[in-house]
Amino acid sequence: xxxxxxxxxxxxxxxxxxxxxxxxxxxxxxxxxxxxxxxxxxxxxxxxxxxxxxxxxxxxxxxxxxxxxxxxxxxxxxxxxxxxxxxxxxxxxxxxxxxxxxxxxxxxxxxxxxxxxxxxxxxxxxxxxxxxxxxxxxxxxxxxxxxxxxxxxxxxxxxxxxxxxxxxxxxxxxxxxxxxxxxxxxxxxxxxxxxxxxxxxxxxxxxxxxxxxxxxxxxxxxxxxxxxxxxxxxxxxxxxxxxxxxxxxxxxxxxxxxxxxxxxxxxxxxxxxxxxxxxxxxxxxxxxxxxxxxxxxxxxxxxxxxxxxxxxxxxxxxxxxxxxxxxxxxxxxxxxxxxxxxxxxxxxxxxxxxxxxxxxxxxxxxxxxxxxxxxxxxxxxxxxxxxxxxxxxxxx
Ligand code: SF4
Ligand code: SF4
Numbered sequence: 001x002x003x004x005x006x007x008x009x010x011x012x013x014x015x016x017x018x019x020x021x022x023x024x025x026x027x028x029x030x031x032x033x034x035x036x037x038x039x040x041x042x043x044x045x046x047x048x049x050x051x052x053x054x055x056x057x058x059x060x061x062x063x064x065x066x067x068x069x070x071x072x073x074x075x076x077x078x079x080x081x082x083x084x085x086x087x088x089x090x091x092x093x094x095x096x097x098x099x100x101x102x103x104x105x106x107x108x109x110x111x112x113x114x115x116x117x118x119x120x121x122x123x124x125x126x127x128x129x130x131x132x133x134x135x136x137x138x139x140x141x142x143x144x145x146x147x148x149x150x151x152x153x154x155x156x157x158x159x160x161x162x163x164x165x166x167x168x169x170x171x172x173x174x175x176x177x178x179x180x181x182x183x184x185x186x187x188x189x190x191x192x193x194x195x196x197x198x199x200x201x202x203x204x205x206x207x208x209x210x211x212x213x214x215x216x217x218x219x220x221x222x223x224x225x226x227x228x229x230x231x232x233x234x235x236x237x238x239x240x241x242x243x244x245x246x247x248x249x250x251x252x253x254x255x256x257x258x259x260x261x262x263x264x265x266x267x268x269x270x271x272x273x274x275x276x277x278x279x280x281x282x283x284x285x286x287x288x289x290x291x292x293x294x295x296x297x298x299x300x301x302x303x304x305x306x307x308x309x310x311x312x313x314x315x316x317x318x319x320x321x322x323x324x325x326x327x328x329x330x331x332x333x334x335x336x337x338x339x340x341x342x343x344x345x346x347x348x349x350x351x352x353x354x355x356x357x358x359x360x361x362x363x364x365x366x367x368x369x370x371x372x373x374x375x376x377x378x379x380x381x382x383x384x385x386x387x388x389x390x391x392x393x394x395x396x
Contacts, residue, residue, distance in 0.1 A: 002230065005040070005190040006078050012038045018084040018141050021106075023068060025227075025257035025280055026089045026113055028130060028273050029191045033153035034145045035137040040079045041189040042086070044068035045231030047344035049076065056101060062312045063343040064229060065094045072102060079189070080106070085140065087133075089113045091284045092317055109136055114278075117285045127274040134270060150269045154262045156192045161258040163200035167207070168255055171247040172302050175211040180223065180246025181236055187253060189230060218245040219360045222304035224295060224325060226312045227252040232344055235310050235352065242356045248302035250295060251310075256281065259294070283317035291321070292328050299333050305363045306336040308356075313343040336362045 013019055020032045021042040029039040049070025050063060056073065057066055071077035080086075086108040088099040102108055111129045114122035134145050167186060170177055186203060188196045221244045228236055228251065239246055250256055260279055266272035281291035299307065307329045311318045322339050329337040338359045342348055 001185065001188055005188060005193070008190055008193050009038055009040055009079060009082055013082050019079065019082045021080055021083040021086040023095065024089050024091055025252045026091065026277050027087050028133070028277055030150065030153040030157050030262065030273055031130070031134055031137060031145065032087070033156060033192055034149040035141050035143050037137070037141065039191045040083065042068055042077065042080050043227065043229040044071050044077070045229040045344070049074055050344065057098065060314050061094050062315045064226070064312055065098050067344060069098055069102065072105060085109060087111070091282065092315070094314070109133065113284070115285055117287055117289060123274065123278050126278045127271050130270050130274045147269060151264065154264055154269060154273070158261040158264060160192055160197060160200070161261055163197060163204060164258050166204050167200065170207050173211065176245065176247060177207040177210040177212050179240055180249060181233060181240055184228060184233060184236065184249065184253060218243055219363045220245055220247045220303055220305045222248045222250060222299050222302060222307045223310065224250040224307060225310035226315055226318050228310070229253060234346060234349065235340055235342065238349060238352055239308060239356055242353060243360060244356065248298050248304060250298055252282070255298065256294065283321045288321060292324060295325065295328060296332065299335065304335060306338065306359055308359070309337070309339045311339065311341045313341055
């Protein structure tokens with residue numbers, strides 16, 4: 001995927017299309033596409049670039065931010081080197097302040113994201129931010145973002161989201177045809193490449209008729225928390241290496257940003273764009289009830305047997321919100337919950353594996369109870385799922 005994206009971005013740049021780096025799912029890719037640009041994800045997932053970043057950034061900062069900035073210092077991310085513009089947003093404090101430093105080295109445009117959930121004034125502010133971005137892109141790239149161009153970009157992104165949703169929904173099956181890692185690897189870092197849409201379509205056709213052989217007994221995991229960007233898949237691999245199957249990824253590299261489309265026939269497409277993105281339930285929102293609601297829905301739809309929450313070290317918003325997530329998972333859904341707080345270094349892998357094993361033991365024990373219940377055994381009547389032993393693991 002990465003070499004293919006690089007070839008695409010290089011060819012697009014040579015053809016005169018601006019490359020626009022993004023680092024967040026609040027970035028409205030449709031506006032970039034309507035301006036003739038190529039939206040490319042710049043999020044770093046490589047531990048090796050972190051030391052270079054730590055010459056400028058505090059050590060106690062989220063590895064995603066440090067890795068991304070390290071690429072900038074080392075000039076080693078080909079997409080960032082190609083970028084004509086970085087589109088930034090005020091999300092978490094770490095990213096927001098890192099963008100200030102990035103702006104000293106790369107042309108950067110900042111959108112101010114309002115953070116109150118379901119507040120009409122906040123939505124109006126976000127609509128204004130969308131209009132300002134449109135005007136900025138028109139000036140910057142000397143292009144008229146007409147209603148037609150915007151509608152066509154909205155159609156394209158809706159199509160991409162629908163295809164990716166279709167692939168993710170394959171995981172609802174009793175015997176999903178993919179692993180969570182394979183599903184994650186199908187995600188492109190450049191949006192709306194025509195060849196990618198063809199590949200998503202082909203993958204959907206291919207996997208729709210298949211089921212995974214020999215997957216009986218794997219523990220169905222709902223994975224929530226921070227995004228898992230390219231190169232930082234270690235915890236997902238540890239989960240699946242221990243007999244888990246990540247059937248649902250609620251995070252920003254999974255379902256969260258692709259569940260809602262932009263209304264294609266809205267009279268005001270900019271407002272429609274703003275509404276879609278405003279609804280994204282990131283932990284930088286306060287409160288963030290939509291995420292809890294989403295977790296309830298996804299756990300049921302994907303028949304999760306447990307929930308694992310991944311938090312990058314020093315990510316305060318996800319770390320604090322994990323208390324609400326744990327409460328919903330344990331008390332409302334009656335599922336075991338494990339919180340894994342880590343960074344990009346593999347040094348704590350053995351400890352994480354032990355916690356995952358303990359979690360899966362709990363799940364298997366409750367399966368045994370349910371089987372007893374099905375056969376009328378006595379334990380079933382006595383043990384509710386909530387009474388399973390605690391498996392919450394705090395920071396390493
Ligand atoms: S988790 Fe929040 S800040 Fe991070 S990419 Fe998603 S929306 Fe953006
Ligand atoms: S993982 Fe947390 S700290 Fe890191 S960029 Fe995302 S929201 Fe910010």
